[in-house]
Structure formats: structure tokens, C-alpha cells
Amino acid sequence: MxxxxxxxxxxxxxxxxxxDAAARCHVTQPALSMRLRQLEEELGLTLVTRGHRFVGFTAEGERILAWARAVLAAHDGLHAEASVCRGQLVGTLRVGMVPLAGFEPIPLLQQFAAQHADVRFELKSLSSEQILAGLDTNKLDAGFAYADGRHERKYRLLEVADTSMGLLFNRERWSFAAETLDWSDLEKLPLGILSKGMHFRQSVDHALQSAGVEITPLVETDSVEFLVQSVSAGLCCAVMPMGGGLEQRDEALELRPIAGSHTLAPLCLATRRSAPVSALAEALQQFVCERLALTDQ
Incomplete structure (x- = not known):
């Protein structure tokens, strides 16, 4: 092996x-298939279910995958740790980011990259649940996700933003007299909303229920881009995070705050507590902590 x-x-x-796996690994498909069969023979297990094409992994294969990711994470961590000992950071930092947040992490990553020229980034747009699961399985080194005290046993959490919410609308179609809206103002509007299961959607549903407001969404989607396009076209309005800059995508868009609205959990930079912990992730956590401290001064 x-x-x-x-x-x-x-x-x-x-x-x-x-x-596609062979292309990603820069080998031929027969070479990749042969090496995987050799791995199966060495372990005495069938890992991959094969047909005319890839079908999936066996139950044993899924268990071995978890170990494979742990070994690869340890391998990458070893090289990253060695680079730290040499006074530099080298490697690929895998970061998950929720698509809706009142905080833009890219400027922070840009500053981090400016200090560490040999670090590369693999960025993925995922739900908070997917980000935390990615940390568990070593698919991610760090993530900007909605998390709170319930998660602190498994993850190191650094709060980066307390996200309030507002109504995104096309001012050429709608107008509102109040500078700050109430949830009841949304009751008769055609609303677009994220799909169920995403933390931001859970926060919106909780706020509406607490306010005694019932809605029937006109548009439901798991894509922030589709949601913003629907609002730009005047098809609907949408509850969005304040401070995310979504209203700047179209000069006709406006984001009006909703009174007393916050996500159920704050946005945090999350990393693993248990080994293996990437040296790159630890460096990012320390960097963001320092930057936030400077911002608060």
C-alpha cells in the first residue's frame, strides 16, 4: 500500500x-483502476462496486475511505508541520464557506495569502452542516459556518460575525415607508427562500414562527445566485443577511433591515479539535483571531 x-x-x-478521477490524479484510467484493484487485493476487501461505469462504494469501502482521508490528512499535515519548522507554510488549505452570511471571508483569505505565498486554497460553498461534516471526515481543514456552544466539544470556534437579516427587494417594483421592517410586513409579499435544511432557512423559519407570520414561498432554491437573480428580475423579495453586499450586485436592489432579526447561531471559523489538526488550519485560526482583535480596537 x-x-x-x-x-x-x-x-x-x-x-x-x-x-475524471484518473485525470485529476494525472494518470491513465487503466493505471488508476489497476492500483485500486491492487489495494483491494492487499486488504482482502471489495471497496468499489463496478458495472459498466462507477456505481459506488461498498459498505467496507466507505469505512476504508474514512481511514484513507485520515491518512492523507496526516500525510499533508506532516509536510505542513515540517514547513512550519522551517519557518514557512506550504500546502493547500481546504475551506468551506456558507453561501449566505453577513461577513465576507475572502478579504481575510487574501490577507492570509499575502503573508504565506506558498499556501494554495481549495474553496467550497457548503451548508453549515456539510462544513462540520467535512471537518469530521478530513475533507476540510477549516470552515466559515453557523455554529454555537453545542458544537464546541468537537470544534474550535472563533466567532466572526453576528448575522442580522433584512429584506432584499427590487425598488423599481416595491417600496416601503419604514426604514426598518417587521416580519409582519413580509406576510403578503411574494418571497424567495433557501431550501429547507440550510441554517439560514432555519433561522428565517424560526423568526417567522416566533412572530406568528405564515408565508407560502413563491421561490425555493438551494442557490443564492438563483435567489438574487429572482429578486433582480422582480419575481420576488428575499430575506438575506445584512452586510453581505448582495444589494450591490444590481443598482435596483435594496436591502432593508428587519427589526430584531438574527440567525440562530453566529457565523464562526470552525476547525477540528481532535487530531489530526492541520498546521494550515491552526495558522488561519490564529491569523483571523489577530485580525478580529485589531478590528475591535
Missing amino acids: DIRQLQYLVALDEVRHFG
């Missing part, structure tokens, strides 16, 4: 296609 076989296995899981 060698590290390349584990890389092939994880690549196959991520792209779910033999040819």
Missing part, C-alpha cells in the same frame, strides 16, 4: 467517475 493508492480512492469518491 502506498499514498498514491489512497489518493486515487479519495479522488474517485470526490468525482464519482473513473476517468
Whole structure:
């Protein structure tokens, strides 16, 4: 067994296609398939369910995948730790980010990159639940996610923003007299909203229920981009985070605050507590903590 076989296995899981996995690993498809079969023979297990194309992983394969990711994370962490000992950071920092937040993490990552020229970034737009699961399975090193005290046993959490909410609308179609809206103002509006299961949607549903307001969404989507496009077109209005800059995408858009509205949990930079913990993740956590301290002064 060698590290390349584990890389092939994880690549196959991520792209779910033999040819695409081979291309990602810069080998031919027959070479990738042969090395995976050698891994199966060595372990005495069938890891991959094969047909004319990739079908999926066996139950045993899913268990081995978890170990493969842990080994690869440790391998990457070893190299990152060695680079730290040499006084530099080297490697790929895998970061998950929720698509809706009243905080823009890219400027922070840009500042971090300016200090560490040999660090590369792999960025993924995911729900908070997916980000925390990605930390658990070593698919991610860090994530900007909605999390609170319930999660502190498993994750190191650094609060970066307390997200308030507002109504995003096209001012060419709608107008509101009040500078700050109430949830009751939304009751008769055609609303667009994120799909169920996402933290921001849970926060909106909780706020509406607490205010005794019932809505029937006109648009439901898991795409922030589709939601903003729907608002720009005048199809609907949408509850969005304040401070995220979404209203700047179209000069006709306006984001009006909703009184007393906050997400159920604050936005946090989350990293693993248990080993292996990436040296890159630790460096990012320390960097963001320092930057936030400077901002508060």
C-alpha cells in the first residue's frame, strides 16, 4: 500500500467517475483502476462496486475511505508541520464557506495569502452542516459556518460575525415607508427562500414562527445566485443577511433591515479539535483571531 493508492480512492469518491478521477490524479484510467484493484487485493476487501461505469462504494469501502482521508490528512499535515519548522507554510488549505452570511471571508483569505505565498486554497460553498461534516471526515481543514456552544466539544470556534437579516427587494417594483421592517410586513409579499435544511432557512423559519407570520414561498432554491437573480428580475423579495453586499450586485436592489432579526447561531471559523489538526488550519485560526482583535480596537 502506498499514498498514491489512497489518493486515487479519495479522488474517485470526490468525482464519482473513473476517468475524471484518473485525470485529476494525472494518470491513465487503466493505471488508476489497476492500483485500486491492487489495494483491494492487499486488504482482502471489495471497496468499489463496478458495472459498466462507477456505481459506488461498498459498505467496507466507505469505512476504508474514512481511514484513507485520515491518512492523507496526516500525510499533508506532516509536510505542513515540517514547513512550519522551517519557518514557512506550504500546502493547500481546504475551506468551506456558507453561501449566505453577513461577513465576507475572502478579504481575510487574501490577507492570509499575502503573508504565506506558498499556501494554495481549495474553496467550497457548503451548508453549515456539510462544513462540520467535512471537518469530521478530513475533507476540510477549516470552515466559515453557523455554529454555537453545542458544537464546541468537537470544534474550535472563533466567532466572526453576528448575522442580522433584512429584506432584499427590487425598488423599481416595491417600496416601503419604514426604514426598518417587521416580519409582519413580509406576510403578503411574494418571497424567495433557501431550501429547507440550510441554517439560514432555519433561522428565517424560526423568526417567522416566533412572530406568528405564515408565508407560502413563491421561490425555493438551494442557490443564492438563483435567489438574487429572482429578486433582480422582480419575481420576488428575499430575506438575506445584512452586510453581505448582495444589494450591490444590481443598482435596483435594496436591502432593508428587519427589526430584531438574527440567525440562530453566529457565523464562526470552525476547525477540528481532535487530531489530526492541520498546521494550515491552526495558522488561519490564529491569523483571523489577530485580525478580529485589531478590528475591535
